[in-house]
Amino acid sequence: MSQNCPKISVENISKTFDRIKALKSLSFSIKRGELFALLGPNGAGKTTLIKILAGIIPPDKGKVLIDGKDFFKDISKFKKEIGVVPQTINLEPELNLEENLLIHGLIYKMPFNKIKKQIKKVLLFVDLWERRKHRVKNLSGGMKRRLLIARALMHEPSILLLDEPTVGLDPQIRRRLWELIKKIQLKGATILLTTHYMEEAEQLADRVAFIHKGKLTVIDTPSNLIATLGQYAIDIYTKEKRITKYFQSREKAEKELLLYSRENTLVTLRRITLEDVFFKYIRSEL
Amino acid sequence: MKGFLGVYLRELFLLKNRAFKFILSLSVSPLLYILAFGLGLGKHLTIKGIPYLQFLIPGLIAGTTMMQAFSINVEINISKFYLKSFEEFKCAPISEVEYLLGEVATGITRAFTATAIILILAYLSGVKPVINFSFFALIFLNTFFFACLGVISAMLIKSHADQTLITNFIITPMMFLSGTFFPVENLPPFLKELIMYLPLTLVTKDLRKVALGGQTVPEDFFVLSSLCLIIFLLGLKAVKYGRD
Structure with missing residues (x-):
C-alpha cells in the first residue's frame, strides 16, 4: 500500500431516499492523517455520507475505497478500521462508562486482554477515568460527547468519522473537544468531520468541502478559500439588510469604512472568515 | 463469538442494574394469576381429576x-x-448470527428467571410439579422460538405503535387460547383445529404432561426443534433487513 494512496476515496456516490436525492454523484478523497471537514446546512447530505462511510447504509451508485480497496466488498474487515462518533448520543444511559466501552470492545472483536487496558487508556485520554463507575445518564452533555469519542477510539481505528460532534455544546466545552480532536489527528488518525459551525472547520480542518443539496461545491484549505474573497470585510447595516464588502487590504477596507461612517451608517470592519466563503458558495447554488 | 457476548452482556448489564424492578415486575402477573384463577376461581375446581392450580x-x-x-x-x-x-x-x-443469538440468549435468560419465580410461587401455594430434563428442554424450545419471533418483529416494525398491534393480535390471544388456563378441547371445533397447531399449544400440552409426571411425545420435540430452526433462519433474514 503506497503512502501516496488516499486513505479514503469516494467515487461518484449517489443515494436516494423516497425519491429524494440525498447525495448526487459525490467524489472526493482524504489523505492519510488529514482532518477533512464537510460543511453544509441541515439536510445537505452530511449524515447520509457519514452513514455510507460507516457502512451503515450502502450507496445506490458509486464506490468507497479505503487504502485503495473497495470498502463494501470486505465490509467486516474495514469496519474495524473505522470509529464513528454519531450526532445523536447513542450510549446506554443505564450502564456505566466501563460497561459501555466493554460492550463496544466485544462487538468490535477486540482481544479480551486488550479490552481492559484500552478502556483505561481511552478514558484517561478523554479525562473520564475517575467517572468510570458512574452511569452514563448522570454525565453532563460535554462528558457524554467525550465518552462517544472514547468509545470510537476503543478499537484503535485509523479513520475517525465525527458527525457534528460539538452540536449543542457551550463554547468552553466545544474548545475542549477541539483540543481532543487535534490530539487524535496528531496520533495519526485520518478524520472526517461534519459540522455546520464554520469556526470549528476553520480551526481544525486541513481541508474543507462545502456540501449543499447532496452536491459538493468546493474543496480547498480554509486559508485558500478565505483568500478567494480577500482579507478584510466591512459589514454595512441598512434599515433593510446587511451588506458585506470584501477587500484585499486593510487600508482599502478602512477607506470604505470612513465613507459609510460619514453617512451615519452603522458599519463594522473585520477579518474575512470561512463563513463568508460558505455563504458566497451556498448562495450561488440557491 | 465475541459479538454474541457483547450483545448478551449489554442486556445482562441492563437486567443487573434493574434487577429489583425486573424481578418485581416478573412476579406480579403470575402471582395475580395464581391468586385469581388458581386459589380464587379454581379453588374447588378440577380438570380431568387434577386440582386446577396444579x-x-x-x-x-x-x-x-x-x-x-x-x-x-x-x-x-x-x-x-x-x-x-x-x-x-x-x-x-458483528454478524447477523451473533446479534440474533445474543438477543435470543437474553430472551431465554429472562424466561428462565420467570420460570424460577413461578416455581417458587407454586411451591408456596403447595404445588410441586415434576421437574426434569424434558421440562427444561420444552421451556428452552418455547423461549428460543418466541425470542426469535420477538427479534423478527422488532426488525420489521417501523414504530412503537406497530409493536403494540403485534402483541395485541398475536401474543395476547395465544397466551389465553393455547391451553394456558383451560383445556384446548373445550374450544369450538373450528377454533380448536387452528389452536392445536400453534407452538405454544404444543409446549403447554407437553409441559403439563411432564409436570404431572407423564412422558412427552418425541415427535413433538422434533416439531418444536424444526419450528425453532425455521424461525431462526427467518430471524437471520430479519436482522439483515433491520441492519440495512
Missing part, C-alpha cells in the same frame, strides 16, 4: 416464558427508536 402452573410457565422471550422486542425497539444504540451494532463488524 393444572394451571405448567400453562402459566409456558405462557409467561413466551411473553418474556417475546418481550425482548421492547428493549430492541427502545434501542432502535429512542436510544439509537442499535446504530452501534450497525457500525460494528
Whole structure:
C-alpha cells in the first residue's frame, strides 16, 4: 500500500431516499492523517455520507475505497478500521462508562486482554477515568460527547468519522473537544468531520468541502478559500439588510469604512472568515 | 463469538442494574394469576381429576416464558427508536448470527428467571410439579422460538405503535387460547383445529404432561426443534433487513 494512496476515496456516490436525492454523484478523497471537514446546512447530505462511510447504509451508485480497496466488498474487515462518533448520543444511559466501552470492545472483536487496558487508556485520554463507575445518564452533555469519542477510539481505528460532534455544546466545552480532536489527528488518525459551525472547520480542518443539496461545491484549505474573497470585510447595516464588502487590504477596507461612517451608517470592519466563503458558495447554488 | 457476548452482556448489564424492578415486575402477573384463577376461581375446581392450580402452573410457565422471550422486542425497539444504540451494532463488524443469538440468549435468560419465580410461587401455594430434563428442554424450545419471533418483529416494525398491534393480535390471544388456563378441547371445533397447531399449544400440552409426571411425545420435540430452526433462519433474514 503506497503512502501516496488516499486513505479514503469516494467515487461518484449517489443515494436516494423516497425519491429524494440525498447525495448526487459525490467524489472526493482524504489523505492519510488529514482532518477533512464537510460543511453544509441541515439536510445537505452530511449524515447520509457519514452513514455510507460507516457502512451503515450502502450507496445506490458509486464506490468507497479505503487504502485503495473497495470498502463494501470486505465490509467486516474495514469496519474495524473505522470509529464513528454519531450526532445523536447513542450510549446506554443505564450502564456505566466501563460497561459501555466493554460492550463496544466485544462487538468490535477486540482481544479480551486488550479490552481492559484500552478502556483505561481511552478514558484517561478523554479525562473520564475517575467517572468510570458512574452511569452514563448522570454525565453532563460535554462528558457524554467525550465518552462517544472514547468509545470510537476503543478499537484503535485509523479513520475517525465525527458527525457534528460539538452540536449543542457551550463554547468552553466545544474548545475542549477541539483540543481532543487535534490530539487524535496528531496520533495519526485520518478524520472526517461534519459540522455546520464554520469556526470549528476553520480551526481544525486541513481541508474543507462545502456540501449543499447532496452536491459538493468546493474543496480547498480554509486559508485558500478565505483568500478567494480577500482579507478584510466591512459589514454595512441598512434599515433593510446587511451588506458585506470584501477587500484585499486593510487600508482599502478602512477607506470604505470612513465613507459609510460619514453617512451615519452603522458599519463594522473585520477579518474575512470561512463563513463568508460558505455563504458566497451556498448562495450561488440557491 | 465475541459479538454474541457483547450483545448478551449489554442486556445482562441492563437486567443487573434493574434487577429489583425486573424481578418485581416478573412476579406480579403470575402471582395475580395464581391468586385469581388458581386459589380464587379454581379453588374447588378440577380438570380431568387434577386440582386446577396444579393444572394451571405448567400453562402459566409456558405462557409467561413466551411473553418474556417475546418481550425482548421492547428493549430492541427502545434501542432502535429512542436510544439509537442499535446504530452501534450497525457500525460494528458483528454478524447477523451473533446479534440474533445474543438477543435470543437474553430472551431465554429472562424466561428462565420467570420460570424460577413461578416455581417458587407454586411451591408456596403447595404445588410441586415434576421437574426434569424434558421440562427444561420444552421451556428452552418455547423461549428460543418466541425470542426469535420477538427479534423478527422488532426488525420489521417501523414504530412503537406497530409493536403494540403485534402483541395485541398475536401474543395476547395465544397466551389465553393455547391451553394456558383451560383445556384446548373445550374450544369450538373450528377454533380448536387452528389452536392445536400453534407452538405454544404444543409446549403447554407437553409441559403439563411432564409436570404431572407423564412422558412427552418425541415427535413433538422434533416439531418444536424444526419450528425453532425455521424461525431462526427467518430471524437471520430479519436482522439483515433491520441492519440495512
